[in-house]
Amino acid sequence: MELIVAAGIGLLTACGLYLVLRAETFSVVLGLTLLSYAVNLVLFASGRLVANAPPLLVEGVPRHTDPLPQALVLTAIVISFGMTAYLVALALRAKGESGRDGFDGGDPT
Amino acid sequence: MLTEVLTSALVLIGAAFVLLGAVGLARLPDLFTRLHGPTKATTLGVGAMVVGSMIHFNAQGDGVSLRDLTIVLFLFITAPVSAHMIAKAALKERERAPQAEPPAQQDPSET
Amino acid sequence: MSHLAIIPILLPLAAGIACLALERAGLVAQRAVSLAAALMMMAVAALLLRHAGTGAIDVYALGNWPAPFGIVLVLDRLSALMVAVCAALALPALIYASGGTDALGRHFHALFQFQIAGLNGAFLTGDLFNLFVFFEVLLLASYGLLVHGNGRARANAGLAYVVLNLTGSALFLIALGLLYGTLGTLNMADMAHALARVPAADQALVRTAASLLVVVFALKAALFPLSFWLPSVYGAAVAPAAALFAIMTKVGVYALLRVSSASFAGAPVTADLLQPWLMPLAIATIVAGTLGALAARRLAVVVASLVVVSTGTLLAAIAASGIEAIAAALFYLVHSTLVAGGFFLLAGRIASARGEAGDGFRTGQTATRAVTLGAAYLVFALAISGVPPLSGFLAKLMILRSIQEAPFGPLAWTALLSSSLLPALVLARAASVFFWEAKPAPAATAEARLGLPALAMLTMLAASPLLVAFAAPVADYARATAMQLRSPAASEAVLGADPATARERRP
């Protein structure tokens, strides 16, 4: 289980970073989204992986996993959603200003 | 015991139909026939499972709860919309490339 | 119950909300709210300084939950100082913006106030995740402020800045996750205790996690090689935004200082995490900033490059890490932030007074109010280059003295002294272009009157002389701050005598 989740995190990170390093804005948006998944999973994993132990103090739930990372991840999810929205708007503005996608300057060809 | 049998049966039927839907999706020859797989079989599949689950949990608890049915309610509202939209979009695609099915792997809007 | 510690966060937050609510009411109402809040912040900052100046450490437990479980704000000398610098920077910047810059786009005042709230939150919080949240608050506000006024350069700078910082935030969260997953706490003081007890088998993991955290702070601080983005980004912002940005790199420096002296230094696992490399990289930062200043073609970019230099200088002192060095760093921090902020405002004035040529290094029309601008330019240029008798000299003197014995000391001296001279030459060249080579303006322009922007800029002008006049009290405060950082008092104030309560081993 631990190995699988770690592998998934690594995969998300690698794919996300590869896309973040691309030149097109949209790829960067995709990459950052993948990266945020990876990050959320790391943060989530810091409370360790337990099935069937939700942090709900109600009847029928005998075990409880660590609630703190979940609260942190929730915060992180919402923040990264806001960021994505902002980045998209910014990409559009940049396109509107420069008439093309991708970052000004770019790389020497 | 009875409830367990009932639950088991419903769960199995549901799972089987979920699988059937996927088989249809994977197997049927074109988009419009594939559309039938998931929108049908999964509906009954999930429906049966929901009922099974409901029976299972109602047997455990004190009162009667119908809340699992809300899943079915929303699925029944939304699944036809999905099918409709997909079919419409597919038709439009076919209009755009009348000679043949749109070239496969590539999003035509990118070319 | 004293709520003093949280006022610096709530006040701008409330002002920002009010500005939002007043969006329909027009800019005048927003300006009034925003300026009033900034003025009140100055008063609050004075109260904070006075209170923290007694050596008291206020711990404000949000929601009345004790540390380490709840979030606490820690008001000590350092945080009070940072809040005060922020307030001193914000008010003139807002006055400047109220002269018309704020009308170039939407939500300026709300974003500005939120940025102040974010900055103050970052300075005051004693919780690492809360620090992340406030980083995000201040970053998001800064994104908005950076692109305020729009235009191609700003949009592109904004993209680069946002993407870079989003990646940085991701790194922050990864580090946080790893740290929580090993130390089991988020409170910084508690983390220090947990760090001190890390078993040998976990040390590599903890060290690596801590090093990732350091990378994040280094990015915010713009340490070499993470400094390249800064000149073009800060140089693109409108003047009042850039002025406020002058303190943003200091947040990174602050965080680095906080964790390195309060958390890392005491634990064997992290004690040597910075030492081997910080000084060389700080020196490289100074060099990079100096090169940037030489390469710049616009005044605002020069000032932004000098912000990089100031980061390098500060981190060199922090790398040297004695009481003296930290005290020197703090004095320098106050000086460099205020002067750079004021200089950004001046660059904005020059740009608008020169018409098309802006603040670029090409011959343009004679600046309106050239004498006033020229005099102000002289003061800022002297202060930022560290020329006596202004504060830059005192700050540089302290830094030089305190890092003399440190490893790489001679190299750091060379870099520091060169970073005074070369930018001074650049600034002299710029002055020559702006004030001596100008062609007469075609006709008297509307800019001729002394408006709010000029008032703001002149206010900032006072910072450096005041810092000279009150050098002794400021230096004493800085020294006391450095000593307080080293003492266990803060940790005890947050956690009490026995910090190892209420933790248990989870399966």
Next chain:
Amino acid sequence: MLAVVVPVAVGLVVAAIALTLWRLLRGPGVMDRVLALDTLAINAIALVILFDILFGNAISFEAALLIAMMGFVGTAALCKFRLSGDVIE
């Protein structure tokens, strides 16, 4: 009995997911993939219901509910984009 049936059912759903993923990767058209995505969401609902039965508490019910309620929004938006090039106008 459930102890046997539920794992079998999970196996069936996992097989369904595998087939759906195959269609997703295979395509050939964009709409085929959208359809596969839509199906995947429904498979997920099934899986969530099975989890609840497996774990003996109905904690994840809302997850299934939300997927049922909102999963199609993505599908609808994708289709609308294909149809008219914009989603909201």
Next chain:
Amino acid sequence: MSVLHALVPAPVLSLMILGLWLALAPQITPGQFVLGAVVALAIPRLTAAFWPDRPRLARPLAALRLAGTVLADIVVANFAVARRVVGPLHRLHPAFVEVPLDLRDGFVATILGSIVSLTPGTVSIEIDRERWILFVHALDDTDPQQLVDTIKRRYEAPLREAFAC
């Protein structure tokens, strides 16, 4: 009646919301009932603007009967479709079928389309509101006219009865 109508402008919707609320509630307590009732009365009122020309359910019983028919059809037809899906593909005769409609309400037509889509073997592709035709794709259709008749008889007629349109 008019007072009641003013109080409960959309009785069916309100009932559905109340039912939904009570179904979701962990326990049905008096408190939940009151709360649900408030919600069920308030939301239709608040969202009324989003539902212009809301059709009125004239015959609820007819609607219930139709629901029963549809559910039964779904179960029965599912097995039939299952056979076709796993069976040999060359025996399939997919086809597009046009169902001319007698009803003249967009929403009710949509319900009809949904029923068609939910019952196995057919998917509603489009509703033409100018010519009032429902376009249906059938998975295996050997006799189009029979399909049209079935749809009109089993679903359209009861729908028109229930909504009086």
Next chain:
Amino acid sequence: MSVLIVLALMALLAGAALAPVAARFGRVRASQTAAAALIGALALLAPLAPGVLSGQVVVASWSWLPEWGLDLAFRFDGLSLLFALLILGIGLLIVLYASYYLPVADRMGRFLGLLLVFAAGMLGIVLSENILLLLVFWEITSVTSFLLIAYKYEAHDGRIAARMALAVTGGGGLAMLAGFLLLGHIAGSFELSDILARGAQIRAHPLYAPTLVLILLGAFTKSAQFPLHFWLPNAMAAPTPVSAYLHSATMVKAGVFLLARLHPALAGTELWFGLVSSVGAATFVYGAYVALLKHDFKGLLAYSTVSHLGLITLLFGLDTPLSVVAGVFHIINHAVFKASLFMAAGIIDHECGTRDMRRINGLFKYMPYTATLGIVAAGAMAGVPLLNGFLSKEMFFAEAIEHPHFGAHTWVLPVFATIAGTLSVAYSTRFIHDVFFNGEPINLPRSPHEPPRWMRFPVEILVLLCIAVGVAPQLSVGPLLDAAAGAALLGNLPAFKLSVWHGFNLPLVMSFVALAAGIVYYLNRRFLFELHERYLPDLQSPVAFERVYQAMTAAAARVMALVDSGAPRRYLAPLLVFAIALGLWAYWSAHPDGLALAGGAAGAPAGPLVQALALAGLAALAAGCLGVVACHRQRLLAIIFMSVVGLVVSMTFVLLSAPDLALTQISVEVVTIVVMLLALRFLPARAETAEPRGRRLRDMAIAGLAGGGVAALSYAMLTRPFETISNFYLANAVPGGGGANAVNVILVDFRGFDTLGEITVLAMAALGAHALVSGLRLAPYAGSAEREADRHPIMLAMLVRPLLPLALAVSLYILLRGHNLPGGGFIAGLVTSVALILQYIACGIDFGRARLPLDQPRLIAAGLAIAGATGLASWLFGAPFLTSAHGHVHLPLIGDVELASAMLFDLGVYLVVVGGTLLVLTELGALSRRELAAEGATREAATREPATQEPAPWN
């Protein structure tokens, strides 16, 4: 009494402040103000003079930054007195002179203000007891000299010359700062009294050599010593009063002052002797040699100044008591005759309109009185007997003969001295002959005549002084010289006699040899000019400096272009590489027991079923991830694959006991997809699709390493046991927070402050996006689908109508129950938003806006305000911000209701989420209504047009 020192400085500064003000009332008033300041300073220092002349040292000290070694400590001794007299006395004459010299239109007030600041800086240097304070004044003179040189800024060369001076003296000042810091470190004090008393200790210290070199760098640059002299001749671009004051009498003397000042502490070593005397000697000869070759008489004077400064330096370098006396004496003499020469030169310049000696000839005829003054002063410069220059030169010659250092080669120094003397005579002769005689003037712009009476007056005073000292040295300067040289030698004054006639001795012979040889040399100058012009191109011109400067900035720009192209990837790659490198180093430098990746914990007790599911999830994740990467240019496909990833993550949360996260992720996913799709209309793929393979591989390597690292760290973390604080939350959620959903209680109560920050972030993201998009007009990219007539598919439009009320009911339910069961403000807000957005998707933006005229920024503000007010409410109960209250409320009919204030907070969260999400989505959606061009034909062309601003609605 000692406060007078400070008052004298203040007087100058006050004058500096007042002069520009006085200038508004006329030039005369300005000059009077400046003169009053200088006289005032003199008067204030006068009471101290008698004591100082008798060898007393007055020290006054005020604390400034004591812990850092910087104090307002002043010292008034013989050396200070001498220099104070030069600075203030000559300053007074300069002010008088300038009031005639500067054109009427010129900015007299500013000029005098700067001059007085400079004088204050200069006076500060000589009055400082604290060496760091000395440095402060030192740099003030550098800056004011920069401004004064560039006073005539309309001239291109003047501006560059000023920057050149700044570069050299500023650099020297920084070296000196380093040197002073080392000196203070070695001596353990920055007070001169301590430093001068600890000479032996300083000279024995291992850091002595660098200290000396750094301090000498400062002194040499300021005093224009070879090879750092080149700024001085170029500084002649300054108006003549400036040259006369700064570049002859005062500022350039600061360097040699420092040699005198620190002589007791630093001199007396081989290094001092070697460095100081050789640099001085080289400067002496070089300056004298070049001076002759200058056709500009101000250039000649400038190089002669360089030469004389070299001589003074050489004298201090020779490092015998008598040579020090001679050095101090020559400081006086040179200041007097050079200031008068410059002023005379200024008169000539003023009268002739040129400074080219090839055109100026025979002026004796036109202005005999001025010519006489100039000739006398030049005679003093040449070392003609009965003038002051002769005396100090005689002392130098005597010292050259008697100097012990050259052992067997006693002839070296005298011969050198004679040659140098010869050169000085030669250029002095040129000045006299070429300007005042040598035929008739050629093509002068003006016809020269005698200047106004009072313009000549300062020259007369100084020339009189030359004669007075030359004739009666002991009477005129004896006591002053004793006091000054005594201060430089710490009172160990050698026996010497100041008199005109020492008898017929070797120095006298040398003087006459030099006089004769100099004249001969001058007569053969033509040959030399040609040689010089052919073989020694002018390397020190402003043009050369500017060229070096430009090359430097260009090189810097090239370096910066390598690292900063504005592209985020250029910044990101270093970040990632740095993080990887630092992480690897941190890992491998840890305790060796900690290097194993896997820890000891057993891991989650998951059954094979869960394991199998996890594997399936990983497979789906891999399909999604790789799909996104593979299809990142086919964007619609990338979004589809991205949704798969999101679904897998959501299911992970479901499986691993995080229902709240699952709900959030599911809802966020939907909104994210819509946002991306909204952007897609305007973001086409880049035309140039081919990326260099090398870069792709490099990026893959970086990304792979980083991903591997994060995976490894995660694995390491997951397999280790840990202690956590979070049992507190589980234990206190119900009793303390009034909620059974621990996650929600953390969000709205335990760590509600995070949440407040987070909704602020969300609010700002939305507002920022709003600000970015407002007024933006974009063209849809060429390949985007045509709009069709049926924009609102009927089944979608109809079925979302019942869906809205139902979904709202669900979201309300989720909001209310969130405190106890999965749910809460975030999720509810997202569900509401999605339900509303669906209306926009199905029926269009007008439909939605017409029916729900929401002011989203206000909604956001309301949400923030509610959340904040909930937090503030606790102040009323004397509790900290965000302290929650909860309890049971008994309502009739309904029964017990558990209410928590945190639920109100959650309502604020809800409103912000709804407002923010709707704001972003509707604003992005509205973009397609403002498309630039008519659909179809002109799209491609339109993409080139810039975004245009709508009339701003907020104005």
